[in-house]
Amino acid sequence: SYELTQPPSVSVSPGQTARITCSGDALPKQYGYWYQQKPGQAPVLVIYKDSERPSGIPERFSGSSSGTTVTLTISDVQAEDEADYYCQSADISGTYVFGSGTKVTVL
Amino acid sequence: HLQLQESGPGLVKPSETLSLTCTVSGGSIRGSDYYWGWIRQPPGKGLEWIGSLYHGGIAYYNPSLKSRVTVSIDTSKNQFSLNLSSLSAADTAVYYCARDYAAALDYWGQGTLVTVSS
Numbered sequence: 001s002y003e004l005t006q007p008p009s010v011s012v013s014p015g016q017t018a019r020i021t022c023s024g025d026a027l028p029k030q031y032g033y034w035y036q037q038k039p040g041q042a043p044v045l046v047i048y049k050d051s052e053r054p055s056g057i058p059e060r061f062s063g064s065s066s067g068t069t070v071t072l073t074i075s076d077v078q079a080e081d082e083a084d085y086y087c088q089s090a091d092i093s094g095t096y097v098f099g100s101g102t103k104v105t106v107l
Numbered sequence: 108h109l110q111l112q113e114s115g116p117g118l119v120k121p122s123e124t125l126s127l128t129c130t131v132s133g134g135s136i137r138g139s140d141y142y143w144g145w146i147r148q149p150p151g152k153g154l155e156w157i158g159s160l161y162h163g164g165i166a167y168y169n170p171s172l173k174s175r176v177t178v179s180i181d182t183s184k185n186q187f188s189l190n191l192s193s194l195s196a197a198d199t200a201v202y203y204c205a206r207d208y209a210a211a212l213d214y215w216g217q218g219t220l221v222t223v224s225s
Contacts, residue, residue, distance in 0.1 A: 001170070001171065031210065033210065033211055033212070035154075035212070037154075042203055042215040042216065042217055042218050043154065043203075043212070043215060044215075045211055045212060045213050048210075048211035048213070049209075049211070054211075054213060086153065086154050088154075088156075088210075088212070089210075090210055094167060095156070095167055095168070095169060095170060096144075096156040096159070096167075096169075096210065097156065098153060098154040098155065098156060099153075100153050101153045101154070
């Protein structure tokens with residue numbers, strides 16, 4: 001079955017930049033999406049179609065794509081950005097898959 | 108402002124069928140650009156997409172769950188539903204409904220915990 005691979009954890013100091021990668025064979029042909037999930041809450045879409053930001057999402061969240069990898073970048077990290085982040089995409093048949101998630105810790 | 112709310116039993120027995128409903132408010136479920144999806148998250152684990160459907164009846168399912176899943180939509184009530192059969196403890200999870208806009212899950216319900224136990 002199709003898989004998206006994320007690092008389990010990323011640690012970053014306040015004000016620094018966090019980068020979270022997501023790798024998958026279908027990513028050159030399918031868009032990547034990113035969700036932020038805080039404890040006890042539903043996920044929130046923070047990036048869609050590789051690099052588009054929904055309204056209301058701070059500009060410090062950005063996305064990019066290169067080959068089989070999509071990347072979520074959080075610039076000027078704030079304490080409130082501490083959360084789990086999941087990437088999502090589709091396989092060649094159009095069914096969706098999530099990455100295993102990356103826990104971002106703000107030191 | 109679009110809102111989604113899941114409803115259904117919090118406890119179901121093994122081998123039984125789970126039925127959940129998602130009620131959509133603040134917008135029509137008949138929107139031509141939207142699918143409506145179900146996602147689940149076992150305690151302490153990651154997200155798993157279950158399936159998405161369009162108000163016209165087109166549905167897509169996670170292949171690993173396809174044999175046990177049925178999704179349906181009731182446009183008159185602005186609701187869509189999930190049925191998951193042959194439950195086991197592995198189906199214990201928080202179940203979310205969400206609006207699926209070209210694969211972007213942009214609005215989510217708060218989630219409902221379903222425990223499978225005798």
